[in-house]
Amino acid sequence: MTALLEIEGLSVTLPVTGEQRQVIHDVSLTIGPGQAHGLVGESGSGKSMTARAIMRLLPPGAQVQGAIRFDGNDVMALNRGALRRYRGSDVAMIFQDPRSHTNPVRTIGDFMTEALCRNRGMSKRAALQRAVDLLDEVFVDDPERRLRQYPHELSGGLLQRVMISAALAVEPRLIIADEPTTALDVTNQAEVMAILDEQRRERGLAMLFITHDLDLAAAVCDRTSVMYAGSVVEAQAAERLHESPRHPYSAALSKARPSIDASVERLPAVGGRPLSAFEAPSGCAFADRCPFCQQRCIDEAPALRELEQAMVRCHFAEELKETLAGDFEETMREHA
Amino acid sequence: MSTPDAPAVQVEGLRKVFPSRGRGGRDVVAVEDVTFDLPKGGSLAVVGESGSGKTTLARMVLGLERPTSGTILLDGTDRTEPPRSSSARRERAREIQIVFQDPYRSLDPRQSASRCIDEVLRVQGMSKAEDRRSRIAELMDVVGLDERQATALPKALSGGQRQRVAIARALAVKPEVLVLDEAVAALDVSIQAQMLNLLADVRAQTGVTYLLISHDLAVVRQVTEDMIVMQRGHVVERGKTSDVLDRPQDAYTRLLRDSVPRPGWKPVRRASAAKNGGASQSTMEVPS
Numbered sequence: 001m002t003a004l005l006e007i008e009g010l011s012v013t014l015p016v017t018g019e020q021r022q023v024i025h026d027v028s029l030t031i032g033p034g035q036a037h038g039l040v041g042e043s044g045s046g047k048s049m050t051a052r053a054i055m056r057l058l059p060p061g062a063q064v065q066g067a068i069r070f071d072g073n074d075v076m077a078l079n080r081g082a083l084r085r086y087r088g089s090d091v092a093m094i095f096q097d098p099r100s101h102t103n104p105v106r107t108i109g110d111f112m113t114e115a116l117c118r119n120r121g122m123s124k125r126a127a128l129q130r131a132v133d134l135l136d137e138v139f140v141d142d143p144e145r146r147l148r149q150y151p152h153e154l155s156g157g158l159l160q161r162v163m164i165s166a167a168l169a170v171e172p173r174l175i176i177a178d179e180p181t182t183a184l185d186v187t188n189q190a191e192v193m194a195i196l197d198e199q200r201r202e203r204g205l206a207m208l209f210i211t212h213d214l215d216l217a218a219a220v221c222d223r224t225s226v227m228y229a230g231s232v233v234e235a236q237a238a239e240r241l242h243e244s245p246r247h248p249y250s251a252a253l254s255k256a257r258p259s260i261d262a263s264v265e266r267l268p269a270v271g272g273r274p275l276s277a278f279e280a281p282s283g284c285a286f287a288d289r290c291p292f293c294q295q296r297c298i299d300e301a302p303a304l305r306e307l308e309q310a311m312v313r314c315h316f317a318e319e320l321k322e323t324l325a326g327d328f329e330e331t332m333r334e335h336a
Numbered sequence: 337m338s339t340p341d342a343p344a345v346q347v348e349g350l351r352k353v354f355p356s357r358g359r360g361g362r363d364v365v366a367v368e369d370v371t372f373d374l375p376k377g378g379s380l381a382v383v384g385e386s387g388s389g390k391t392t393l394a395r396m397v398l399g400l401e402r403p404t405s406g407t408i409l410l411d412g413t414d415r416t417e418p419p420r421s422s423s424a425r426r427e428r429a430r431e432i433q434i435v436f437q438d439p440y441r442s443l444d445p446r447q448s449a450s451r452c453i454d455e456v457l458r459v460q461g462m463s464k465a466e467d468r469r470s471r472i473a474e475l476m477d478v479v480g481l482d483e484r485q486a487t488a489l490p491k492a493l494s495g496g497q498r499q500r501v502a503i504a505r506a507l508a509v510k511p512e513v514l515v516l517d518e519a520v521a522a523l524d525v526s527i528q529a530q531m532l533n534l535l536a537d538v539r540a541q542t543g544v545t546y547l548l549i550s551h552d553l554a555v556v557r558q559v560t561e562d563m564i565v566m567q568r569g570h571v572v573e574r575g576k577t578s579d580v581l582d583r584p585q586d587a588y589t590r591l592l593r594d595s596v597p598r599p600g601w602k603p604v605r606r607a608s609a610a611k612n613g614g615a616s617q618s619t620m621e622v623p624s
Contacts, residue, residue, distance in 0.1 A: 042524035043495075139605070156386075185385035186551060190595035193603035212525060215597035242599045256529035258558040260581060260596055266536070267558065269529035273494045289526075 002072070004206050005031040005054065005174055009066035012046075012053055020063060021278040023049050025230040027066075028304065033173065034204040038217030038238055040253075041227035044276040047210045050227075051176050054208070055093060056083060070174070088119040092167035094196075096179040098159040102151040109147030112166045119170060134165040138195050157188035164196055168203070175200065178210045193220060214254050218242060226250040229285035230277025236310035244325045246312040249286045251324040252332060268332035284315070291328070291335035292320055342412030344512050344545040345374040345397060345432075350406035352392050352569075366392040368569040370406070374562075376512065379539065379546040381556040381577060383592070384566035393566070394515050394549050399428050411512055426460060433506035437518035439498035443490040449476070449501040450486045456508045475504040478538060496527035500534070507542065516559075517549045532558050553596055557581055565589045 010027040013020035024046045031037045041047045052058050054068055056075060068075040070090060078086055095101045102111055112134070113127035122130065128147065135143035138161045151159055160180060167175055177196065181189035197220045200207050211217050217224045218238040225235040226247065234247035245251035252270045272289040281287060284297040296315050304313045314320070323331075352367040367389040374380045384390040395401040397408055399418040408416045410431045419425040436442040444452060450472050457468045476486045479500040490498055499519065506514055516535070520528045532555065538544065550556050556563055557577055564574040565586065573586040584590045594604070 042526060186553075186595045187385060187591055187606075189597075190603045191605055194605035197603060198605070213597055215599060215601060218599065219597055219601050219603055253525055256526050258529070258532060258554040260554045260557055260593065260598065263558045263578075266533050267529040269533055270526040271530075273496060273527060274524055 002032075003030045003069070004033045004035075004071060005029075005208070006069040007050070007054070007066070008069075010050070010053060010068065011065040012049060012058065013063045014059060015061040022280075023230055023277050024053065025277045025280070026304070027227075027230075027232050029225050029232065029235065031174070031206050031208060034206055035223070036200065036207040036209060036221040038221035038224035039208060039210045039227060040212065040214050040217050040224055040250075042212060042253075042274040044229075044274055045227040046230040046277060047227050048178055049230075051093070051178050051208065051210055054176065055087060055091060084119075088115065089170045090172055091174045091176060092170055092172040094160075094163050094167050094175065094177040094180045096182050098156070098163045099151060101163070102159070104151055106150075107147065108149055108151065108154070108162055111151075112147065112162065112169060115166070115170050130169065131165070134169055135162065137168075137199065138162075138165045140165070157184050157192060160184060160188075160192050161195060164192070164199065168199055168205075171203075172205065174206045174208065176208045176210070179212070181216075182212070189216075196220070214241065214250070214257075226253070229275045229280040231285060231313060232304060232311070233286065233313045234310065235304075235312075240310070244321075246307055246310045246317050246321070246324065247286075247314050248290050248292055248320065248324065251328070252289075252291075255329060255332065266333060268329035270332065271335060284313075291331045292316060292323075342376075342409070343373045344376045344378070344411060345372075345380075345547065346407075346409040346412075347372050347393075347397065348407050348409075350393065350396060350408065351404045352389070352396060352401065353404045365569050367396070367403075370564075370566075370571055372564055372571075372574070374513070374545060374547060376411075377539075377543045377545055378562065379548065379560040381548045381550055381560040381563040382566060383550060383553065383556055383563055385551055385592075387568070388566040389569040390549050390566050391517065394434075394517055394547065397547065398432055398434055398515060399425075429511070430460065430509045431511055432513040432515065433509065433511040434515040434517060435499070435502050435506050435519040437521050439495045439502060439522065440490075442502055443498055443505075445490055448487050448489055449481065449504065452501070453505055453508045456505060460509050471508070475507060478507065478541060479504045479534060494527075495523055496530060499523065499531060503534070503538065507538065507544070510542070511544065513545045513547060515547045515549065518551070519548075520555055521550070521552060528555075535559055553581060553593060565592070 007027060007029050010024055012024040013022050027050055039047045064076060109128060109131060112131040113124060116122045116127035116130060117124060131147055132143045135146060140146055140161055181192050184192060209217060209221055221238040224238040224241050225232045228249050234250045241250060242254055255268045256270055258267060270289050275285060283299055284302050287293045287297040302313050302315045304311050307317050348371045350367055350370040354364045354366055356363050370393060382390045382393060392401060396403050399415060402418050403416055419428045453472050453475060454468050457471060462468050481500050485493060485497055520531045523531060548559050560577050563577045563580050564571050567588045573580055573589045584593055
């Protein structure tokens with residue numbers, strides 16, 4: 001299988017008050033055509049910055065190392081015309097807050113047809129007809145009326161469905177969805193995710209799905225990468241991640257979430273707070289919060305390596321295999 | 337005026353109508369006939385999505401919104417009318433406090449935690465600086481902030497630490513009731529777990545009563561004993577939290593429960609949702 005998107009050893013630094021600060025450190029991931037890949041992490045883990053690097057939308061002054069290849073082409077080396085094609089028709093992005101990514105004084109119709117007219121050279125009339133069809137496909141009622149409305153007249157869930165159909169309009173090969181349902185109510189989230197998942201499968205689109213919710217990622221993705229402090233600490237088949245996590249951080253993340261089925265006296269919380277890449281110590285970034293930390297973790301940064309169809313960045317992944325798949329809440333509680 | 341047997345919060349037939357804005361609009365009924373008792377030391381969740389009326393309900397209980405009809409009793413005393421004088425407002429503040437969702441916007445950026453709480457204590461009549469200092473130290477201990485964090489400005493604190501400050505500030509006057517308005521919703525998963533444990537500790541230590549406003553059923557399960565489910569201003573289901581979540585009776589409660597991602601979950605589209613307005617349609621939507 002040839003990869004559609006290939007990220008290799010990506011590192012990004014951003015200028016903050018005169019010094020370059022690390023925000024992404026050595027991120028590698030591969031997405032095949034039609035594959036859905038989840039990128040899960042807490043705030044500051046670098047997941048959104050990875051998405052921006054893929055779109056070449058990093059803030060000014062950002063320094064990038066490593067390679068990003070789309071369909072074999074080096075994204076960092078694209079010239080202006082090629083970059084416009086890449087952003088305009090190869091990759092489409094869906095954001096968390098649709099309201100801040102639409103122009104409040106332009107109608108939904110203007111918003112949806114702009115890319116079709118400019119990038120695809122369609123006539124306004126043909127573009128509007130296409131927009132009606134697309135809205136219909138994402139189950140928006142009375143699409144003709146919606147096209148005449150303004151963003152503030154639509155509810156959050158409805159506006160996000162408009163964003164999805166606008167992203168699909170340019171017939172991209174990869175969709176990057178950055179927390180597309182985080183701002184929505186839970187019933188709307190289920191609805192929007194079902195539609196996104198359905199449309200993606202029907203069209204054979206690849207997707208990079210960014211979220212903080214491991215279960216949500218598992219529901220719609222083939223493979224999940226877990227990020228911590230700017231690095232990928234674990235990547236494996238999405239449905240296996242819950243049963244057999246290989247990294248203490250991903251294991252702790254799924255245990256720390258309260259359950260809808262039962263309450264517990266104390267949740268197995270992870271002590272401390274999530275770090276950004278530039279705050280990470282020289283050893284393992286998770287060392288000071290890890291219940292299994294040993295001297296080697298403080299001295300030496302682990303590399304991302306393969307372990308039984310999973311990629312993991314932990315010195316002791318083999319030794320911890322059984323423990324992490326079982327109940328280690330007690331250890332977490334004691335450590336916290 | 338503490339009444340030993342009275343519930344901490346007693347709400348009966350509460351209704352709130354917002355008059356229409358502009359021509360052709362309809363009045364919006366945000367809360368319709370809500371009744372509940374919250375015993376002292378208890379923990380009640382009000383669950384609902386945007387537009388369900390849960391925040392309007394909380395604002396009325398806090399005295400920030402005047403009910404159209406119905407009554408609110410706090411500790412047996414009628415508190416239906418919002419306080420008007422500053423002394424009445426201070427009195428209400430000693431009965432009920434709130435922790436907001438957004439830890440980044442609910443604190444004064446120019447005030448450290450200890451100065452913020454010092455001000456609250458001074459306003460509430462604790463005149464000796466020494467007493468205030470020891471109360472602040474006590475509160476910092478309850479919420480797990482060290483001395484450096486207590487004197488730092490909010491910008492130097494993480495989201496979780498700020499929420500600890502907000503909880504300490506709310507507890508400063510020893511209120512009977514703490515309203516938690518989505519108080520853990522904006523936090524990272526690993527921080528949220530710490531905060532949920534802290535809320536359990538605080539209740540065990542102080543005996544404070546919780547009124548949790550939330551859309552997150554897993555958080556509701558962890559924090560509360562009783563819950564009511566609201567949809568478009570109405571209570572559609574009520575009961576013990578474990579019963580409601582294990583055996584939801586109302587169709588909307590079932591939909592809410594089925595929409596929560598969990599291991600093995602797949603999102604399902606409600607085929608008719610777009611046609612009939614959908615369960616999560618807000619009461620606030622004005623017909624166009």
